[in-house]
Amino acid sequence: MNQMMAGASAPTAPRRRRRHRGMWIGLAFAAPALILFVVFRVFASGAGLGLSLFSVGVDGSAIWVGLTNFVRLFADPVFWGSLGVTVLYTVLTVPLSIGASFLFALLVRGKFRGVGFFRSVFFLPTVTSLVVAATIFIWIFSVDGPVSGMLGTGSWLASPQLVVPALVIVSIWVRFGYGMLILLASLNEIPEEIEEAARLDGARWRHQVRWIILPHVRPAIFFLAITETAVSFQVFDLINVMTGGGPGRSSYALVMFLYDQGFRYFDFGYASAIGAVLFVIALAFALVQHLVIGREKK
Amino acid sequence: MTRNARIWRWVALLGALVIAVFPFYAMVVLSLKPGQSLSFPEALAPWPLSIHAYDTVLSDGRILRWLANTTIYSVVSTVIVLLISAMAAYAFARRRFPGSNAVFWVIIAMMMVPYHVTLIPTFMIVAEFGGVNQYWGLIVPTLANAQAIFLMRQFIAGLPDELFEAARIDGAGEWRVFATLVLPLCKPILATLGVFVFLWHWNDYLWPLIIAKSDAMRTLTVGLASMQQEVVPLSVLLAGATLSFLPIFVAYLFAQRSFRQGSSMAGIKG
Numbered sequence A: 001m002n003q004m005m006a007g008a009s010a011p012t013a014p015r016r017r018r019r020h021r022g023m024w025i026g027l028a029f030a031a032p033a034l035i036l037f038v039v040f041r042v043f044a045s046g047a048g049l050g051l052s053l054f055s056v057g058v059d060g061s062a063i064w065v066g067l068t069n070f071v072r073l074f075a076d077p078v079f080w081g082s083l084g085v086t087v088l089y090t091v092l093t094v095p096l097s098i099g100a101s102f103l104f105a106l107l108v109r110g111k112f113r114g115v116g117f118f119r120s121v122f123f124l125p126t127v128t129s130l131v132v133a134a135t136i137f138i139w140i141f142s143v144d145g146p147v148s149g150m151l152g153t154g155s156w157l158a159s160p161q162l163v164v165p166a167l168v169i170v171s172i173w174v175r176f177g178y179g180m181l182i183l184l185a186s187l188n189e190i191p192e193e194i195e196e197a198a199r200l201d202g203a204r205w206r207h208q209v210r211w212i213i214l215p216h217v218r219p220a221i222f223f224l225a226i227t228e229t230a231v232s233f234q235v236f237d238l239i240n241v242m243t244g245g246g247p248g249r250s251s252y253a254l255v256m257f258l259y260d261q262g263f264r265y266f267d268f269g270y271a272s273a274i275g276a277v278l279f280v281i282a283l284a285f286a287l288v289q290h291l292v293i294g295r296e297k298k
Numbered sequence B: 001m002t003r004n005a006r007i008w009r010w011v012a013l014l015g016a017l018v019i020a021v022f023p024f025y026a027m028v029v030l031s032l033k034p035g036q037s038l039s040f041p042e043a044l045a046p047w048p049l050s051i052h053a054y055d056t057v058l059s060d061g062r063i064l065r066w067l068a069n070t071t072i073y074s075v076v077s078t079v080i081v082l083l084i085s086a087m088a089a090y091a092f093a094r095r096r097f098p099g100s101n102a103v104f105w106v107i108i109a110m111m112m113v114p115y116h117v118t119l120i121p122t123f124m125i126v127a128e129f130g131g132v133n134q135y136w137g138l139i140v141p142t143l144a145n146a147q148a149i150f151l152m153r154q155f156i157a158g159l160p161d162e163l164f165e166a167a168r169i170d171g172a173g174e175w176r177v178f179a180t181l182v183l184p185l186c187k188p189i190l191a192t193l194g195v196f197v198f199l200w201h202w203n204d205y206l207w208p209l210i211i212a213k214s215d216a217m218r219t220l221t222v223g224l225a226s227m228q229q230e231v232v233p234l235s236v237l238l239a240g241a242t243l244s245f246l247p248i249f250v251a252y253l254f255a256q257r258s259f260r261q262g263s264s265m266a267g268i269k270g
Helices: A002-009 A013-051 A068-074 A077-107 A115-127 A132-140 A146-151 A163-187 A190-202 A206-234 A237-244 A255-266 A268-296 B003-033 B054-059 B061-095 B100-112 B115-128 B133-140 B146-157 B161-167 B175-185 B187-203 B206-211 B222-229 B234-261 B263-268
Strands: A053-058 A062-064
Touching: A013 A053, A013 A268, A013 B061, A013 B100, A013 B133, A013 B146, A013 B175, A053 B175, A068 A268, A077 A163, A077 A206, A077 B003, A115 B003, A132 A163, A132 A237, A132 B003, A132 B222, A146 A190, A146 A237, A163 A206, A163 A237, A163 B003, A163 B146, A190 A206, A206 A268, A206 B234, A255 A268, A255 B115, A268 B100, A268 B115, B003 B234, B054 B061, B061 B100, B061 B133, B061 B146, B061 B175, B061 B187, B061 B222, B061 B234, B100 B146, B100 B222, B115 B133, B115 B175, B115 B206, B133 B206, B133 B222, B146 B187, B161 B175, B175 B187, B187 B234, B206 B222, B222 B234
Parallel strands: none
Antiparallel strands: A053 A062
């Protein structure tokens, strides 16, 4: 593109030198960020995928083993177990947290006294660190906590059946504020006249939700579904702090598995193979998003 | 809205408020409970209270050290991320270089690669240069922030051309244009982004867990989580959690407006 421009305007020598200088200045300004990106994102991503084809020693020595790590992974019941836990967690968390976000967004929509206060308070869980949230909820789901106290269930985190639902509930509490803001932005785009007209025509509240609000926020819900799915598939902090994957392996999700293989057993090659599987899953979701958005634009 | 609908809305709002606030209430009240028994429902009574747990936390040198580590990690990272992202954003928005558009889109595309794919190579690189248990090892790999570059580029691209032309006609050098024109004009976006980047680092758990192996290098999140495995009274754990939440809460009070506007950035939270 530069050559084309140079040919078109035929600049004199000093001007060409100045443009050349400007070019280097741009690069110089971008350089610190670019170097960090090249090393820690581009190179590290490539290396992360590449390492899955090696057997890596603790000293950093690497031996090419081809697809051995993947053969081992796909034969490993722990992998399938962790994939199952991750899918179950995701399938429960995503629709429930979007549903909660939608209800909260409807509640704090429009103008009324105290609306700013409610929006602020409802977003507060989202800025709380997962470790802090986990610390509180460990008590809430413990034998001594209110859930067990009211339902008489015993500790949820010690129950193989209830541990994933407990994690799902914490995740919803942590996340609904984010979805609420995204949906609120989308709700605010609905022209008031449309709803006014519907109301005058005698549309009930539930009809308005069904025929005006839901169709309008569909793209926002779709966006949330994709991003929340990606986040859910990578769940780690909550599980590591609240359950460590237990009891047994009933809350042992994919990233827990990756972390243990990488940083407990220092089997970097095997851990990288798990990372590659995560990458393929993320790529699949990104592709779906791209295809659906592309189709909606047409 | 009819009177009836309004009443129902308020009932629902108060119910929602309880759901949102109850865990915070439990955290603070339980952190202020004397004694060992903290079972429902007595534990939630606002009386009796004691600051014994906070005494324990504040006299525990480890926790103060973790607090200091977290502060260093968050503040230093935030300042550097804002500076280098603003510089890069200025280059992408105003200065262009051959291939700059392609490079920009590569940076954006890298956001789709799950963080965990890069985890092991990043650890190997940092370990190779002796960065385990070092502040630089903690900070440096977290500085490449695509969202920050992207949002700042959009902002800088929206600034009027005349400003830059005027500055150049006045003979200001590039660095001066950046320092005296771009940075001051970017104050609003720098403030908003700054809070988000600070929060992200303050709350970060996985990377510090991996790189800060020694007790003295832990951050507050990692230290708090590690205390769950020790025999520590719940009130002390929750006092630690409350202390770690307090700066977030204060930052949030100051920045709520930008939170509500900058909702698209909330995704920075992993």
